[in-house]
Amino acid sequence: MNYQIKALRALNDNYIWVIYNQKSAIVVDPTLTESVDEFLQQNNLHLDSILLTHGHSDHIGGVAGLVNKYSPQIVDNFSDQLTDASNVQIDGFPQIQVILTPGHMYEHVCYLFDNKHLFCGDTLFSLGCGRVFTNDYQLMYDSLAKLKRLDNNVLFYPAHEYTLNNLRFTLELDNENQEYYADFINKIDSKLFEKQNSLPTVLSDELKYNLFLRDNDARLWSVVGKKSESVITNGFEYFKQLRMIRNNF
Ligand SMILES: [Zn+2]
Numbered sequence: 001m002n003y004q005i006k007a008l009r010a011l012n013d014n015y016i017w018v019i020y021n022q023k024s025a026i027v028v029d030p031t032l033t034e035s036v037d038e039f040l041q042q043n044n045l046h047l048d049s050i051l052l053t054h055g056h057s058d059h060i061g062g063v064a065g066l067v068n069k070y071s072p073q074i075v076d077n078f079s080d081q082l083t084d085a086s087n088v089q090i091d092g093f094p095q096i097q098v099i100l101t102p103g104h105m106y107e108h109v110c111y112l113f114d115n116k117h118l119f120c121g122d123t124l125f126s127l128g129c130g131r132v133f134t135n136d137y138q139l140m141y142d143s144l145a146k147l148k149r150l151d152n153n154v155l156f157y158p159a160h161e162y163t164l165n166n167l168r169f170t171l172e173l174d175n176e177n178q179e180y181y182a183d184f185i186n187k188i189d190s191k192l193f194e195k196q197n198s199l200p201t202v203l204s205d206e207l208k209y210n211l212f213l214r215d216n217d218a219r220l221w222s223v224v225g226k227k228s229e230s231v232i233t234n235g236f237e238y239f240k241q242l243r244m245i246r247n248n249f
Contacts, residue, residue, distance in 0.1 A: 008035045013161045024048040028119045033065025052076035053121025054108040077109040103140025104130035118156050125158045126201040127166035129212040137240040155200040163198040169249050184209045215239050
């Protein structure tokens, strides 16, 4: 089954991801109707389905307009209809696995497409993670732990281009270890230079460089402990303090 994945940019830093074959398309978190509609028309595509990661307005803003025009199937978890690890099958496309990832919002869900591409909304960003609007840090921590267990080659497609700002945060927090990030900086520099787009990012890089996933690194526990004036003795406490530092960055 052949398919391609296209990034459409919207608002300041949103991504609308479109997965498509020769005839039809699946769109993830359509911020706006117009940019999606234009892409579908240019490529002579029917909109088969909309996948929503969660209900924030910059993720669902284009839904009503697209429903009016294309009547797509809508997959979301707003009223608990999705089950963790269940599959969604869309005609003409490989299987999509549902991964429930509450934390940013209770209904947040990620979609693993063809076991290779994870549409992760506002749960994970390159070098960062989403704000914990539920205020349940344990929930978010457990959701990120789930994503860490995926195959290291899985590509992550977050809903925002936040990489540069997250890099600044990373280098400021871990300022005694800046050399460590040189390879990653080279990689995103060239991507941002060419197409203003650092995504997708591969899980192996995030495990290596993303502070929010490195909760078993005792050196980082002490960095974050100093900064937050707390004594950190476990990965969860590290994550929670780190996320709270990031809230004020
Ligand atoms: Zn959100």
